[in-house]
Amino acid sequence: MHEMGIVLHLAKTLDETAATEHLTAIGKVVLQVGEVSGIMTDLFTDCWDYFKGRHAVLKNSTLVIEQIPAVTYCDNCKGTYATVKYGKECPYCHSGETWLLKGNECIIKEIEAE
Amino acid sequence: MKVIQLGASVTASNEKDAERLRAKMKAGGTLLINVMSSAGAGKTTLLSRIIRDMPHTSIAVMEADIESDVDAVRIESLGAKAIQVHTGGMCHMDAGMTAAAVEAMDANADLIFLENVGNLICPAEYDTGAGKNLMILSVPEGDDKPLKYPLMFGKSDALVISKLDALPYFTFDVQRCIARVKKLNADIKIFPVSAKTGEGMQALEDWLCERMAEWQQS
Ligand SMILES: Nc1nc2c(ncn2[C@@H]2O[C@H](COP(=O)(O)OP(=O)(O)O)[C@@H](O)[C@H]2O)c(=O)[nH]1
Ligand SMILES: [Mg+2]
Ligand SMILES: [Zn+2]
Numbered sequence: 001m002h003e004m005g006i007v008l009h010l011a012k013t014l015d016e017t018a019a020t021e022h023l024t025a026i027g028k029v030v031l032q033v034g035e036v037s038g039i040m041t042d043l044f045t046d047c048w049d050y051f052k053g054r055h056a057v058l059k060n061s062t063l064v065i066e067q068i069p070a071v072t073y074c075d076n077c078k079g080t081y082a083t084v085k086y087g088k089e090c091p092y093c094h095s096g097e098t099w100l101l102k103g104n105e106c107i108i109k110e111i112e113a114e
Numbered sequence: 115m116k117v118i119q120l121g122a123s124v125t126a127s128n129e130k131d132a133e134r135l136r137a138k139m140k141a142g143g144t145l146l147i148n149v150m151s152s153a154g155a156g157k158t159t160l161l162s163r164i165i166r167d168m169p170h171t172s173i174a175v176m177e178a179d180i181e182s183d184v185d186a187v188r189i190e191s192l193g194a195k196a197i198q199v200h201t202g203g204m205c206h207m208d209a210g211m212t213a214a215a216v217e218a219m220d221a222n223a224d225l226i227f228l229e230n231v232g233n234l235i236c237p238a239e240y241d242t243g244a245g246k247n248l249m250i251l252s253v254p255e256g257d258d259k260p261l262k263y264p265l266m267f268g269k270s271d272a273l274v275i276s277k278l279d280a281l282p283y284f285t286f287d288v289q290r291c292i293a294r295v296k297k298l299n300a301d302i303k304i305f306p307v308s309a310k311t312g313e314g315m316q317a318l319e320d321w322l323c324e325r326m327a328e329w330q331q332s
Contacts, residue, residue: 002205002236004203004204005204005205005206005208005236005240006124006125009124009125009127009128009208010124012127012128013122013123013124013125013126013127013128015127016126016127016130017118017120017122021118027115028115031124038235075297088261096258096261097261097294098261099260099261099262099264099298100264104265106123106124107121107122107123107124108120108121108122108123108124108126109119109120109121110117110118110119110120110121111117111118111120112115112116112117112118113115113116113118114115114116
């Protein structure tokens, strides 16, 4: 499952950050998740609540997910458009020579910690 | 509580593991190649052919699969060292798992292939620590895949267009596919091949030899 893999990596990354920054507890964790990253928000937070208990610094943390809009690039007219609204076909020139520019990412924006 | 701006990738710790493994493989003179494709594109068949065509190169294979071990058995029947890695339900290999598999295999090889889990999305998101990334797109899958999965095409050092012998039965325009891929990744090397008939294999194997020589000296 995709979500579980990401959660494990996120926990490991934060655990290492806590060690290098000398943090004893992490509170809020703000993630930026692309609209078409395929990450299911509910499943992701459930997974997080299950795995965070494995790391002492994370056990009282909460995950906040912010969405990043997906943008598709059209190679034919060089325009960009909202992926979720229009899909694969460019709304300006109707070309199918398009690919995703942004909206697939998963970034740790910031954390609250002490 | 204070707020710490990170702006880091969720997989930042994986990227560190990957750099560590790459440095270790470089020091040992072994080139690790991460092989990615969708399930059934022909990864195991291609690797089997390479093993038979390059008898003087010591090659080992790590087969990542969610649970089965048929591919490792196929490779071992050719006399090459193989190890099966079960990802435990995970849709990709990460650098930590890859490093553990390299350790467990303990092969004194010039070239190690990692046959990653079969899909075009998740494996592209995790650096395995490989020296080179190779992906396979088979003719039956269609030439529109670069448009649908730009990340993997963008990250690969080489693309093998496989099952070329099946061209008469499918609508797959090789030139159009190459043009689409080059727009995403100008430096990628592209090898149209058939592991069945052997067409195009020589160019791919020459590329592998050059990459091995380069990996061992620089
Ligand atoms: N016609 C043809 N079939 C191929 C070729 N390479 C692989 N196959 C077939 O494709 C199927 C899947 O191959 P396999 O190597 O197991 O794919 P993997 O899942 O990517 O490892 C098998 O039935 C192979 O015989 C090829 O070059 N030509
Ligand atoms: Mg296989
Ligand atoms: Zn357009």
